[in-house]
Each structure stands twice: as C-alpha cells, then as structure tokens.
Amino acid sequence: MLSLMKLSVFKTLLLCLFVFGCTPKENKTIITVNGPVIPGDMGKTLHHEHLLVDMGGADSTGYHRWDKDSVIAKVLPQLIGIKNLGYKTLVDCSPAFLGRDPELLKKLSEESGIQILTNTGLYSAYRGNYLPKYAFTETAEQLATRWIDEAENGIEGTGIYPGFIKIAVERAPLKEINKKVVEAACITHKATGLTIMSHTGLAVPAFQQLEILKNYGISPSAFIWTHANNEKDHTKQIEAARMGAWIAFDKFVPKDTEEYVAFAQLMKDNGLLNKLMFSHDALCYQVGKPKGGKGKGLGLIERHLVPALKDAGFNEEDIDQIFVKNPANAFAIGVRLTN
Numbered sequence: 436m437l438s439l440m441k442l443s444v445f446k447t448l449l450l451c452l453f454v455f456g457c458t459p460k461e462n463k464t465i466i467t468v469n470g471p472v473i474p475g476d477m478g479k480t481l482h483h484e485h486l487l488v489d490m491g492g493a494d495s496t497g498y499h500r501w502d503k504d505s506v507i508a509k510v511l512p513q514l515i516g517i518k519n520l521g522y523k524t525l526v527d528c529s530p531a532f533l534g535r536d537p538e539l540l541k542k543l544s545e546e547s548g549i550q551i552l553t554n555t556g557l558y559s560a561y562r563g564n565y566l567p568k569y570a571f572t573e574t575a576e577q578l579a580t581r582w583i584d585e586a587e588n589g590i591e592g593t594g595i596y597p598g599f600i601k602i603a604v605e606r607a608p609l610k611e612i613n614k615k616v617v618e619a620a621c622i623t624h625k626a627t628g629l630t631i632m633s634h635t636g637l638a639v640p641a642f643q644q645l646e647i648l649k650n651y652g653i654s655p656s657a658f659i660w661t662h663a664n665n666e667k668d669h670t671k672q673i674e675a676a677r678m679g680a681w682i683a684f685d686k687f688v689p690k691d692t693e694e695y696v697a698f699a700q701l702m703k704d705n706g707l708l709n710k711l712m713f714s715h716d717a718l719c720y721q722v723g724k725p726k727g728g729k730g731k732g733l734g735l736i737e738r739h740l741v742p743a744l745k746d747a748g749f750n751e752e753d754i755d756q757i758f759v760k761n762p763a764n765a766f767a768i769g770v771r772l773t774n
Contacts, residue, residue, distance in 0.1 A: 482712045489722035579620075600623055644658065
C-alpha cells in the first residue's frame with residue numbers, strides 16, 4: 436500500500452482487486468493527488484472548481500506565472516472553510532496550459548485535509564487559446580499517448596496522477612480541433628478508465644460528443660456534460676441523462692438558486708437524480724488579477740442551495756445522492772463500454 440503513488444493506474448487497479456476485493460469494471464477506485472481512495476471515502480464533494488486558473492494563454496502560461504505561497508495564503512482558508520461545512524473532496528478542473536499545478540494541489544490537500552483530484556487532457560474551447568502548438572499538429576492517438584502516460588507514470592515527474600480527463604469544446608457545433616480532443620479523450624478512457632469531463636454548455640456539442648463516444652464503443656456514463664446549465668431546453672439534459680451521461684449544473688451563484696432547485700426537481704421527477712451534480716466553477720485564485728481576484732467562494736452551495744433544496748422537500752438521502760454518491764460514481768475508475 437505504501438508504494439501506490441509509484442504504481443501505474445493499471446497496477447493500482449490490480450492492487451484494488453486483491454486489497455479491496457473488486458475488479459476494475461466494478462469502479463472501486465478514486466485517484467486523488469495523494470493517491471487512490473475507495474469511493475466510500477470520497478464523502479461530500481464539489482465536483483467542479485478551480486483552485487488556480489491562468490488565462491494568459493498556452494504560449495505564456497507556466498509555473499513561473501504564480502507564487503505558490505501567495506496562492507496557498509488565499510486558497511487554503513477557503514478549503515478549510517468547506518471542510519468545516521462538511522465537505523471532504525474537491526475536483527480541480529484546471530487542465531494543463533490553464534493553470535494545472537499538481538504539486539500545489541497536493542500541498543493544499545495536505546494542509547487543508549480536503550481530498551483533491553487533478554486531471555489530464557486539454558482545453559480546446561475559446562478558439563484554441565489554451566492549446567499548445569503540438570495539439571494542432573498531432574493526431575488524436577498522439578495526444579492520447581501523452582495523457583495515458585500521465586495516467587500510468589504520473590504528471591511531469593511529480594508522482595501525482597490524474598483522477599479524470601478534462602477537455603473543453605466550443606459552445607457551438609464541434610470544430611475539427613474539438614473533435615480531435617474528444618477522440619483523444621475516448622482513446623485515453625479506454626486505456627485508463629478515467630472519466631471524461633467536458634466543458635460543453637449547449638446541447639448540440641454535448642450530443643455530438645456522445646456520438647463520438649458511441650463510435651468508440653464507450654458508454655455515456657463515462658461522460659460528464661459540464662455547464663449543462665447553459666442549455667435552457669431541459670428536455671435535452673433529460674435525454675442525455677437517460678442515455679447515462681452525467682448532468683453537471685456547475686456555475687452556481689445565489690441568484691440562480693430557484694433555477695437549480697427547479698432542475699433538481701425535474702431530474703427527481705424523471706427518476707434521474709442519480710445523474711445530477713452541482714458545483715460553483717469557482718476561480719479561487721486567478722493569475723494576473725490583483726490579489727488573485729475576487730472569486731465567488733466555495734461555500735455558496737452549502738449556504739444557499741442546500742437549504743433551498745431542503746425547503747423544497749429534498750431529504751437528506753436526496754442531498755447525499757447529489758453531493759456524495761453521484762460524484763463517487765462519476766469519478767470512479769473503470770472502462771465503461773456500451774456492450
């Protein structure tokens with residue numbers, strides 16, 4: 436058990452077979468920056484946040500752009516704050532070239548007691564501003580090779596492993612670069628069992644991505660439709676959830692409380708509460724902003740949305756489903772195929 440951090444994801448899953456008595460297909464492992472945990476230890480989770488984000492562009496970003504101590508001074512109190520509110524895990528969604536810093540996340544995790552997941556993948560939204568040059572010339576298979584290497588050998592020699600695949604596409608019909616990134620994610624999923632979380636927004640690109648997954652023989656249950664709150668035709672989210680996809684409303688601010696409660700009720704009425712997740716998409720530290728920016732904090736959901744859900748008749752089992760069971764099932768390692 437002491438050597439888990441030095442094992443590839445594949446070896447970790449084999450170890451899971453003997454130690455936890457499960458098989459990879461049973462989805463019994465979550466990969467945090469401090470190593471694997473079983474889903475039952477994930478606890479209450481914020482599934483989509485950014486502890487640090489650098490929007491300077493792929494050509495200029497790098498570890499030289501931020502001071503780790505300054506980031507910790509701003510972000511650590513927020514993590515301690517959500518721990519005091521009962522949260523145990525946070526999923527950090529800043530990918531490479533957009534502020535991913537695995538060693539910083541590990542330090543924040545160790546000092547706060549909050550489990551943190553980081554990722555592999557690339558962000559192809561916003562006209563490719565956050566893509567390295569090689570993303571435009573390499574094939575999907577070549578991109579996937581890079582991501583699979585991170586999953587098997589760790590990120591940049593840190594000994595820290597990704598817990599999911601983070602990609603992004605435009606909020607419009609998919610462009611070729613978007614399709615390539617999605618295909619790379621599919622190849623990576625089949626090799627590693629890492630879940631695909633895609634910054635998506637509208638239904639058109641969401642269903643185009645689900646079609647690509649289908650072409651690779653991958654179940655929609657391997658896909659998180661991120662920023663699904665941007666699509667106002669809620670029949671689309673219901674349709675995707677019935678297919679098996681995870682539906683993420685993850686830009687919560689208090690003024691949207693009524694909308695989020697209403698959507699939760701819609702999902703519950705359709706027997707799909709087990710496919711719903713809520714988060715803030717908070718930008719806790721923004722590189723280049725004075726004092727790291729204002730941000731919107733990580734406690735808004737617990738202070739505003741959760742009480743409103745309870746007032747609307749959602750019981751503790753429902754709350755547990757949204758914030759504990761669903762993230763644990765969504766991020767558990769396991770290749771999810773259509774057959």
